[in-house]
Amino acid sequence: MFKYEKVVSAIFAVPLFVFSFNAVAQNTNAAKGYSFDNLPVVAATSFKKDTISILKYGAKNDGLTLNTNSINQAISDCNKRGGGVVLIPEGLWITGPIELRSNVNLHLKKNALLQFTKDFNQYPLVEGSWEGIPQMRNQSPIWAIGQQNIAITGFGIIDGAGDAWRMVKKDKLTESQWKDLLASGGILSENKKIWYPSEKSLKGSKMKDPGLITKEKNADFYAEIKDFLRPNLMVLTSCKRVLLEGVTFQNSPAWNLHPLMTEDLTIRNVYAKNPWYAQNGDGLDLESCKNVLVEGSTFDVGDDGICIKSGRDAAGRKRGMPTENVIIRNSTVYHAHGGFVIGSEMSGGARNIFISDCTFIGTDIGLRFKTTRGRGGIVENIYAKNINMKDIAGEAILFDMYYAAVDPIPLAGETRETPKLKLLPVTEETPVFRKFYIRNIVCDGAEKAVFVRGLPEMSISDIYIDNLIAKAKAGIDIQEAKNIHISNAHLEIKNALPLIYIQNGKSIGLKNISYINADLLFRINGDRNADIILSETNTTKSKLKTEFGHGAAAGVLQIKK
Incomplete structure (x- = not known):
């Protein structure tokens, strides 16, 4: 019945004696987990030089003519001839959905604006995917299924007419x-x-x-x-060897760029742009993809900036395809719910993700790792280094297993309740977050420096944060977590009451924590704390060192010189 959619911040002054990034990092146990030496290999595209202009198929850049047939026919003929380049010349080109085909590079010249029509009748209903589960959707403006060696390159702009949909x-x-x-x-x-x-x-x-x-x-x-049933601007499903380079993708009806179950994908020097109020206006959602390189790109959007996904709940677990072997580097995220994000639809898992040398300015959260009960899935072996952040509205670094599908920053007058603690059995629906290695983070302005919140039945575990400089309103908040190590951290905290909060934490190591002052250094709550160690830290600058409550015993904390 239906067609299937072949579905830099300004760094505040820090005393030089606090620590040296490189020297200290090499001498910590956490450094053993950092592995940027053997990065994944991403297979590249290659195209014939033969070029076909859409002008030869009757396309008109008058801003009035619907050029859907002309563009798709040019792509189809290029594919049949063995591939090459389909050229979009300068001008304003109105079009409906475009299907990419193997061995074709769709190239936009400078001053080329590919404008998708606001006529919803041009977008047929198809069986696709939305937020990790099979759903009926309108046909994506740009789409491909099962194609190999495809590209969108050049210098032009692709506009998804999202303001008409959202x-x-x-x-x-x-x-x-x-x-x-x-x-x-x-x-x-x-x-x-x-x-x-x-x-x-x-x-x-x-x-x-x-x-x-x-x-x-x-x-x-x-x-x-x-x-x-709003479409994502671009959906590439089960494709291999894909290149997106140089082009601006903007004004998407829902998500902007959505590679799904795609392998060997390179995204280089693209600009993903949406209004900040764009509902579901994510920049890049890599879902169940393998071998990916994202570099030199800019994201300024209405939801998560760069996001890793792998399906939702039972559907994601049945698919069983993690997003893995991903490199993200030298990129910038402006407005977004999160600069770099994993989840919450991560039921197929995520692993071997490397993010480095990126800047987040004005995002709601910096590094954002989110999930919830019901997802299942394992997220592990996540590496991040050399991240600069400025004017972060919420947390600089966040791990949260109580994601509630709401904006991370409440709107004016909006109230939210803290999740009630409830111990549930561990099943296939229980998500797992473990093995995160984070270093060299500078954040000039945030609501909270670090927030870690696991589940009573499944602690977040094995997080190593080394070399953190954070200027924030609140400090470190660790709940329902184990084997968490934060070393060489300089915290300039406005409301240090407390500087460090721990609730039911086990094997928590805090080393060389530098701070200006604190009314209270530690607040520890809960009857399931154990082996909390603070070392190489000056505790004399805090008015009160410790406060224990809700069953916490004083003996769980050791303060060493």
Whole structure:
């Protein structure tokens, strides 16, 4: 019935005597876990020089003509001839969905704007994937399934017309922006706080998982909520040897770039851009991909910037394809919910991820690792180094196994409850976070420097953070975790009450922690703490050293010189 979608911050002054990054790192146990020497190998693309211009197929850059057939025919003919380059010349080109094919490089010249149409009728409903599970969606503007040796390169702009698709929250706009949006048409939610582009979009928003493919849903059902089933701008499914280089991808209806079960992918010098209020406006979502290089790229979006995923819950575990062997380097993230993110749809697992030499400016969270009960999956062997952060609204480094599918920073007037502790049995639905190696982090401004929150039945474990400089309102918060080691940390904390909070932590090692002052150095809560050791740290600058509560015994903490 349906076609299947071949689905730098300014660094504040730090006393020179605190530590030396390179010298100290080589002498710590944590350094043994850092392995950037043997990085994954990513196979490259290669194309014939033969070039076909879409002009030869009747395409017109008048901003009026729908060029879908011209572009797709050029790509198809190029593929049949053994491959080469399909050229998008300068100009404004209106188009519907474009299908990429093997051995074809879609190349955009300078001053080329590939503008996807706002006519929803041009996007057929297809069986695809959304947030890690099979769902009915509108056809992605750019898509490919099972293709090899494909590329989008050049210097132009690809615009997904996302403003025509997305709902918008009133609290994320200024008063004048909101008035302009209402004047454009659309319809409001019952509480008048969310704008929807159409009745179909609003109707779909009132349903739970309306796009989920089930036997009782037919074509008429999906047609009634079609506008709600927003496509990702680009979905490349089960492809091999892919190159995205130089192009700006912007204004996506949902996620921007979504490689799915794709292998040997290179993303170089791209710019992924969305309004900061763009609902589900992620920059890059690598889902169940293998052998990936992302470098020299910029992300300024409405949701997570660079994100690792591998399917959600039972569907992700059944697929069983981790995202693995990923290199991310020399890239910048501006506005985003997280600069570099893993989760929360990580049920197939993630491993062997290397991120280095990146800058996050104004993101809600810097390094963000999130999951929740029900996901299952194992995330391990994650390496990060040389990360600069500035003006982080939330946590600089966050591990959270209580992800609640809400924006990380509450909107004005929004209240949230702290999750209630509840011990549950360990099953295949229990997620596992372990073996994270993080070093050389500088953060100039954050709500909290480090936040680690595991589950009572599954502690987050084996985190090594070495060489951390953080200027934040709050310090280190560790809950339900074991084998956590933080060494050579300089903390400039505004509200150091306490500087370090630990709840049910086991084998917690804190070494050479430098700070300006603290009203309280440690607050330790819970009856399941053990082996907490502070060493090589001046404790005289704190007014009060320790406070124990909720069953915590004073003997769990050792302070060594």
